[in-house]
Amino acid sequence: MRSHVEWPIVYGDVAGRVSRIVAVILFVLLIAGGFRFELLRLLIPPYRMPPVEGPPSSLRQPLRLRNDGTPEQLRVFLTMARLQIPPGRTVSVVLPAPHDGFSYEYWRANYELSGRPVLLPPQVMHPANADYVAAWKSDWSNPLFDVVWRGSGGMVLKRR
Amino acid sequence: MIAATILLLAVVCLYGVPIARTLDRNVRGSALIGAGFLLGSGFVGLEMFFLSVLGVRWSMTAIVLGALPVLVVASGVWRRQPPPLHRETRSGGFANALLNGVIALPIIGHGFYATWTGLHEWDFFGIWGLKARWFFEHGGIDWSFVQRSISHPDYPLLVPLLYDFVAVAGGRWEERSLGLIFTFMCAAVILIARDMLIEEGFAIGTLAVVFPALNMWVGLAEGAVMAFGCAGLLFIRRGSMALGAVLLGFAAWSKNEGLALIGAVVVALVIARRWRDAIRLWPALAVIAPWLITRAVLALPTDFVDGRVFHRMLTRIADPWTTLRVFASLPAELFWIAVALVLVIYVRAAWTRERFLTTALVVQMLLFFAQGIATRAEFRPHVSLTMNRLPQQLAPAFAFLAVVLVFPDLIVGARRRAGSTTPPPN
Numbered sequence: 001m002r003s004h005v006e007w008p009i010v011y012g013d014v015a016g017r018v019s020r021i022v023a024v025i026l027f028v029l030l031i032a033g034g035f036r037f038e039l040l041r042l043l044i045p046p047y048r049m050p051p052v053e054g055p056p057s058s059l060r061q062p063l064r065l066r067n068d069g070t071p072e073q074l075r076v077f078l079t080m081a082r083l084q085i086p087p088g089r090t091v092s093v094v095l096p097a098p099h100d101g102f103s104y105e106y107w108r109a110n111y112e113l114s115g116r117p118v119l120l121p122p123q124v125m126h127p128a129n130a131d132y133v134a135a136w137k138s139d140w141s142n143p144l145f146d147v148v149w150r151g152s153g154g155m156v157l158k159r160r
Numbered sequence: 161m162i163a164a165t166i167l168l169l170a171v172v173c174l175y176g177v178p179i180a181r182t183l184d185r186n187v188r189g190s191a192l193i194g195a196g197f198l199l200g201s202g203f204v205g206l207e208m209f210f211l212s213v214l215g216v217r218w219s220m221t222a223i224v225l226g227a228l229p230v231l232v233v234a235s236g237v238w239r240r241q242p243p244p245l246h247r248e249t250r251s252g253g254f255a256n257a258l259l260n261g262v263i264a265l266p267i268i269g270h271g272f273y274a275t276w277t278g279l280h281e282w283d284f285f286g287i288w289g290l291k292a293r294w295f296f297e298h299g300g301i302d303w304s305f306v307q308r309s310i311s312h313p314d315y316p317l318l319v320p321l322l323y324d325f326v327a328v329a330g331g332r333w334e335e336r337s338l339g340l341i342f343t344f345m346c347a348a349v350i351l352i353a354r355d356m357l358i359e360e361g362f363a364i365g366t367l368a369v370v371f372p373a374l375n376m377w378v379g380l381a382e383g384a385v386m387a388f389g390c391a392g393l394l395f396i397r398r399g400s401m402a403l404g405a406v407l408l409g410f411a412a413w414s415k416n417e418g419l420a421l422i423g424a425v426v427v428a429l430v431i432a433r434r435w436r437d438a439i440r441l442w443p444a445l446a447v448i449a450p451w452l453i454t455r456a457v458l459a460l461p462t463d464f465v466d467g468r469v470f471h472r473m474l475t476r477i478a479d480p481w482t483t484l485r486v487f488a489s490l491p492a493e494l495f496w497i498a499v500a501l502v503l504v505i506y507v508r509a510a511w512t513r514e515r516f517l518t519t520a521l522v523v524q525m526l527l528f529f530a531q532g533i534a535t536r537a538e539f540r541p542h543v544s545l546t547m548n549r550l551p552q553q554l555a556p557a558f559a560f561l562a563v564v565l566v567f568p569d570l571i572v573g574a575r576r577r578a579g580s581t582t583p584p585p586n
Binding site: 024030031032034035036038041042047049060064065067087104107108110111114115 | 265270293376377494497567
């Protein structure tokens with residue numbers, strides 16, 4: 001970074017000056033274009049992204065730029081449901097709209113219940129095909145299934 | 161767990177240093193640290209894979225014992241190597257210390273970003289984290305899960321295996337600390353770029369590479385394919401073929417775009433008339449071969465290349481205005497505008513001085529657009545949800561290319577102003 005160059009100095013030809021100015025502008029644009037203030041803001045307490053609640057309006061940005069949009073109650077439910085369902089047993093996850101289908105929450109349930117094969121969403125495969133059903137904010141019932149746990153707004157049912 | 165993970169990843173770096181020196185005796189300085197971490201993590205991932213192939217249940221004992229042969233061979237080769245070539249660089253002084261500090265701040269910020277909460281990207285739950293956590297429960301790769309899972313069974317496993325490595329070492333599954341893998345990978349690319357820019361005589365150019373290298377998609381494989389891919393490109397640009405090729409192999413182990421990158425590099429080497437170097441890329445194929453064999457043996461389906469891929473491409477190419485409108489609807493980012501401006505203004509220099517790197521990056525970028533055109537999914541949403549991430553895989557290499565194209569004008573300008581015939585040292 002040390003330089004022998006002494007300033008101010010005699011300018012070279014015009015073309016050289018123009019090319020240097022263009023190069024400086026482009027270099028500054030490169031730095032400015034890549035700059036991410038979010039990363040520097042995290043160096044200051046509380047070392048976390050500012051609280052922005054709710055699901056993102058677009059998936060174009062990384063989700064961790066904002067708070068986890070999944071309801072806290074659902075997260076706790078999935079963690080607790082995992083404890084009720086032994087590894088290797090199949091499970092169907094019943095969720096209300098807008099969390100139903102191949103939703104973000106469906107895949108989250110797959111992850112939280114890893115080790116326990118999660119069937120395709122109820123719209124595709126009937127929950128009664130599973131050994132267990134994890135139903136959240138749903139009154140799903142079936143005479144072949146008994147409730148084995150209730151809590152966090154949901155219940156876990158086991159095939160008799 | 162965070163501090164323990166930092167220590168663990170530092171050990172991974174130490175493990176990779178002799179491997180890096182074995183592959184290139186001239187790699188040193190910050191590039192050695194960066195390459196060491198990338199190679200260390202790549203080899204740890206391979207080791208986890210082969211332990212599962214052999215039916216050995218994952219444990220720290222098995223991992224350490226499995227790492228020993230590689231470490232012994234690499235250390236032996238390193239000790240017998242002639243000393244590295246002398247390199248004339250000036251990297252000391254207050255200005256460089258200041259530059260290092262400026263570079264370190266966003267990296268530390270990325271460390272906070274990667275760990276401020278658990279990983280919760282959609283594809284972390286649907287692909288990368290799901291596989292990793294399932295394998296962790298299983299004590300190794302569950303081949304039946306790989307086959308029957310509907311979450312992209314053809315995707316390579318290095319990233320899930322690295323998650324598992326951290327979990328096995330920590331003795332439990334803890335999401336927050338997993339994000340640090342990506343911070344280390346991003347930092348590795350920055351260290352490599354920094355060392356090479358010092359060689360070029362333009363250390364301050366690292367400032368343009370730092371932020372593009374700090375990949376924000378923590379939890380997905382983007383950061384890994386970016387780190388391995390861009391590091392591989394930079395080493396190959398410098399002529400370090402074995403090291404660059406192995407890194408490209410690990411890029412292919414990270415995500416399918418890494419496999420495409422190997423093809424792009426072959427094309428670029430041929431266009432740059434580096435025929436022999438194209439052949440010397442064989443280690444990349446050797447590294448990825450186990451996964452390609454696994455894919456073939458398990459007949460893992462890919463949802464991308466099916467019988468109608470050409471039909472879809474032709475249909476969309478036949479309607480160019482609609483296709484262009486979809487791509488044009490992507491938001492313009494200042495960084496990419498700056499890169500495009502550099503490539504246009506310095507097109508001659510790019511072709512004469514940086515033909516390999518320019519061609520490799522442009523070909524790979526065209527492949528990103530091609531995958532959008534070929535997608536089986538709905539065209540517009542697919543492009544919108546992939547073209548925000550895929551170009552980031554190449555961002556640090558594009559930034560590096562732009563810097564090395566621009567900087568001679570900065571230096572020459574300074575030289576003219578000084579009336580000197582030698583460029584000022586950095």
